[in-house]
Amino acid sequence: MLSTSYSFFTGALAALYAVAGLFFLSFWKRTRDALFVSFALAFALLALNQTVLVLGGLEREEQSWVYLLRLLAFLLIIAAIVRKNLEGRRR
């Protein structure tokens, strides 16, 4: 893959993740549901992941520790969903 197109896609993905994160933040503002905060945070991490990759000139994400950011984001979301499900069951 050309490095210019790689940078383009990585940058675009970073922006998309960031926008998705903002949407979740606005859902949280409206509903005050903690689930949305976790989603917002997770998408912010995914955006950060992409940003660090392209600014650090790391063409392949898997060659570095940066990948742990992605893992953290997914674990955050899982924890939030599981908690939400347990809450629903208790009620």
Added chain:
Amino acid sequence: MDVVKSAVYLLCFAASLMCMVLLLRSYLRSRSRLLLWSTLCFVGLAINNLLLFIDVVVLPTQVDLLPVRQVSAMAGVGVLLFGFIWDAE
């Protein structure tokens, strides 16, 4: 170190797959459109993580799946944002 790395990629795939299933379950229960878009987003992200695992761990030297990986992630978030903007009152 390689074992740790492989485990991390596999864990990311498992995590996104689990998100997908949990979101789908919630959607089927509540029929909330928001959950449907989120489920579709995680379908894309799960595919993305699976491709990453194949690319790096299973066939490290034979293939370069980077372009497909980029497209799958893009499709996932793209669908999510489309849904958010479409359904926003």
